[in-house]
Amino acid sequence: MDVIERELMIRPGSKIIDIGCGFGDSSVYLANKYEDLSVVSIDKWFDQEAVINGGHGRIIPIKDDASDALKKLEKDHFDYAICMNSYFLMHDASFNLNQIMKHLRPGGKLCIASECFRLEVHSKRIVDLLDVELGWNPWKDCFSKYHSPVWWMREFSSLLEGGYRIETCGELDIGVDLFDAFIDNMEQSVGPCVKKSGAVMPRKNFMQLRNELKNEDNVLTMMMASIIRTT
Numbered sequence: 001m002d003v004i005e006r007e008l009m010i011r012p013g014s015k016i017i018d019i020g021c022g023f024g025d026s027s028v029y030l031a032n033k034y035e036d037l038s039v040v041s042i043d044k045w046f047d048q049e050a051v052i053n054g055g056h057g058r059i060i061p062i063k064d065d066a067s068d069a070l071k072k073l074e075k076d077h078f079d080y081a082i083c084m085n086s087y088f089l090m091h092d093a094s095f096n097l098n099q100i101m102k103h104l105r106p107g108g109k110l111c112i113a114s115e116c117f118r119l120e121v122h123s124k125r126i127v128d129l130l131d132v133e134l135g136w137n138p139w140k141d142c143f144s145k146y147h148s149p150v151w152w153m154r155e156f157s158s159l160l161e162g163g164y165r166i167e168t169c170g171e172l173d174i175g176v177d178l179f180d181a182f183i184d185n186m187e188q189s190v191g192p193c194v195k196k197s198g199a200v201m202p203r204k205n206f207m208q209l210r211n212e213l214k215n216e217d218n219v220l221t222m223m224m225a226s227i228i229r230t231t
């Protein structure tokens, strides 16, 4: 959140959409920290349980697919949109960032912060390592959608319509450290709701993945992109 806050320079009284917010912790954090901030938090899988106990009643939770949820929201209205570790899951032929950008007012900003690989993965060994059954399939449901910051920059540039500008898109300096700390302290880093959902790969699989990537001079890291609506 620190990195997103620094990038967006959020002002009190702002209107935010938190897209793919999971259990809503980021929405609650923002609503508690900034006076008069209002948040619409959207997630398709999870009830935003955190919202029940926090957020000063300034959060509107919507449990729906991002594309359908946005259709019900005002255009030209929000100051910021954030997608934390979620945009890569919803980006496909039918939904992309132009749909999100239309809901921002001119000058409004979208910030995407995400886990990623530093380089594109082409190795069968890595695919095989992740193509396992955990009640969900880490490769098909998650890691096949990870891309490098360079890939995302190209993708965003080719997709974006006029009136929007990419301000930044790159790996975070602290990206590898953040991911390593997440893996090394998974017991503490993963909240109880997420644990209960079973939606996180076990630590031993992450450690195998980290080792296998090292053999390919690749790493798990974090990236951030910020895109501004100019007109």
Ligand SMILES: C[S@@+](CC[C@H](N)C(=O)[O-])C[C@H]1O[C@@H](n2cnc3c(N)ncnc32)[C@H](O)[C@@H]1O
Pocket: 019, 020, 021, 022, 023, 026, 042, 043, 044, 045, 046, 064, 065, 066, 067, 083, 084, 085, 086, 089, 090
């Ligand atoms: C890895 S979690 C991240 C949750 C939270 N933002 C965080 O950083 O802890 C990804 C979230 O994206 C949501 N998601 C994936 N595809 C979606 C879609 N098409 N529409 C809405 N939410 C989506 C999932 O339900 C999941 O909660």
